[in-house]
Amino acid sequence: MTRPAQPSTAMNLDSNGAAAPQAAxxxxxxxxxxxxxxxxxxxxxxxxxxxxxxxxxxxxxxxxxxxxxxxxxxxxxxxxxxxxxxxxxxxxxxxxxxxxxxxxxxxxxxxxxxxxxxxxxxxxxxxxxxxxxxxxxxxxxxxxxxxxxxxxxxxxxxxxxxxxxxxxxxxxxxxxxxxxxxxxxxxxxxxxxxxxxxxxxxxxxxxxxxxxxxxxxxxxxxxxxxxxxxxxxxxxxxxxxxxxQSVPGSNVVEVQFANEHEEWKARLERFPDVTEVQAQSAGVYRILTSNGSRTTTQLVELAASLGELLTSLSVQNTSLDDVFVHYTGRQLRDEQVKTVNFVMPPRPGSRP
Ligand SMILES: Nc1ncnc2c1ncn2[C@@H]1O[C@H](COP(=O)(O)OP(=O)(O)OP(=O)(O)O)[C@@H](O)[C@H]1O
Ligand SMILES: [Mg+2]
Structure with missing residues (x-):
């Protein structure tokens, strides 16, 4: 994995920037x-x-x-x-x-x-x-x-x-x-x-x-x-x-809490193996972690100690979706359905 190749004077570059004379x-x-x-x-x-x-x-x-x-x-x-x-x-x-x-x-x-x-x-x-x-x-x-x-x-x-x-x-x-x-x-x-x-x-x-x-x-x-x-x-x-592999964390834990609380994200981010927490929708979080099973156990313990209900929980390997979010800060899927709402501020002096 490399970051984008920088402009170079040589023409045929492979992904590592090395000369690749056979490049198609x-x-x-x-x-x-x-x-x-x-x-x-x-x-x-x-x-x-x-x-x-x-x-x-x-x-x-x-x-x-x-x-x-x-x-x-x-x-x-x-x-x-x-x-x-x-x-x-x-x-x-x-x-x-x-x-x-x-x-x-x-x-x-x-x-x-x-x-x-x-x-x-x-x-x-x-x-x-x-x-x-x-x-x-x-x-x-x-x-x-x-x-x-x-x-x-x-x-x-x-x-x-x-x-x-x-x-x-x-x-x-x-x-x-x-x-x-x-x-x-x-x-x-x-x-x-x-x-x-x-x-x-x-x-x-x-x-x-x-x-x-x-x-x-x-x-x-x-x-x-x-x-x-x-x-x-x-x-x-x-x-x-x-x-x-370039995305920190090798597992993704997806969890849904029955009730949304403002502090969920911050609490999850404090788990020792967690590298990233993405809020998906109310109560739904996608957690990147280097130890899926330990994070899952801690998650269940946290919910139990607070008397909170988990409505779903899954552990997967990192996918290209996670790669995309990691490098762009956005979901690829969202781009296809994104709508933009423009809210115009009232002009000074205009009536409400
Ligand atoms: N002839 C054109 N004149 C002006 N802007 C253009 C023209 N063709 C493409 N664009 C703009 O350039 C950008 C890239 O367009 P492009 O078609 O390459 O995207 P894409 O990645 O192929 O997207 P899609 O997945 O929708 O096919 C877009 O913002 C598009 O509006
Ligand atoms: Mg296109």
Whole structure:
């Protein structure tokens, strides 16, 4: 686990800042400005050949903006991105030949068949005819859509359509694959099917993948390394295990007291093994501790001595959720449902 890589004069940096000449993607201090607004504020990381690298962050973090710059879809304001050995600003065509891109929105043509959607893309990439047929058959097999090749795209389920888009991104046999939220909007079963498919693709096709997501579980199960992005900044980078180990406390105790008292948080913070206490809602606390069982015992003793009732109690290992809260001070899940209320103070002299 490392803190965000600092800008450096060397281009190919691994997560420890060491030279990594084989990096598939090397991004250095990259910035994107829209007018006065800085959507990406100087991000640096590199992705090794054959790695599945995750960009994890809430809505508006800058994930799609980063992908769009790396895939030559929007200009880079400042900094550098080298993809498959080519500079995205100076050699965009060379970059495009080496990459496959699955954008966040579904873009396959609903009125065409599965095979036609793939064929159009293969032609766009000038894949020769004989090779085209072979590639289409291979990618259909890889995403398990062979028997749907003649079906109209509009008849596919959401999960199947995602798989078609993944097949389409691979039809010209790219070496680096960019996927922007490949499972957003899918039901849990289709989501897991897509993860398994991406893992299989990685193993069988020697692909490097960069995936964006705001699902913790997806990042945890799929990615070799994860960069947490928040408000256009890279806040942490490492393997899922490294990231979890970087958070003080190895267990999470979740407790719900029947009655909320102001002093619960302060009392819990005084427990010897506790490193962090997060108030979740009235009477509900998430406690990071280096000794889950001892903290649990102390919690039960405390409640008993005060005659208070516990309505629920659970102990888990630290998750990527805890990592996210630790580095950003917020819950990733909250970001998706956050509403903002503006209360205007009365103007001087105005009537109440
Ligand atoms: N063309 C644009 N003009 C102005 N601002 C933009 C533009 N595109 C994106 N932004 C802003 O840049 C920020 C980052 O957006 P981006 O789409 O990269 O986020 P994201 O991490 O992909 O979020 P999501 O999870 O919702 O897809 C947001 O505040 C967004 O409003
Ligand atoms: Mg996005």
């Amino acid at each position: 993607i090397a991004v250095e201090n990259i910035v994107k400005r829209y007018g006065d607004f800085e959507a990406v504020k100087g991000v640096s990381f590199s992705v090794a050949d054959g790695e599945i690298f995750g960009l994890l962050g809430p809505n508006g973090a800058g994930k799609s903006t980063l992908i769009r710059m790396m895939t030559t879809l929007i200009p880079v304001t400042a900094g550098k991105a080298i993809v498959a050995g080519h500079d995205v600003t100076r050699e965009p065509d060379a970059v495009r030949r080496m990459i496959g891109v699955i954008p966040q929105a579904l873009t396959s043509d609903q009125d065409l068949t599965v095979e036609e959607n793939l064929s159009i893309y293969a032609k766009l990439y000038s894949v020769p005819r004989a090779q085209r047929e072979k590639n289409i058959a291979e990618v259909l097999e890889a995403v398990d859509l062979t028997k749907w090749r003649s079906a109209q795209t509009k008849t596919l389920s959401g999960g199947m359509r995602r798989r078609l888009e993944i097949a389409r991104g691979l039809v010209h046999d790219p070496s680096i694959f960019f996927l922007d939220e490949p499972t957003t909007g899918l039901d849990p079963v289709s989501r897991i099917a897509v993860w398994e498919m991406l893992n299989h693709l990685k193993k069988t096709r020697n692909l490097t993948m960069l995936v964006t997501t705001h699902y913790m579980e997806e990042a945890d199960r799929l990615c070799d390394r994860i960069a947490i992005v928040d408000h256009g900044t890279l806040v942490a980078l490492g393997t899922p295990v490294e990231l979890k």
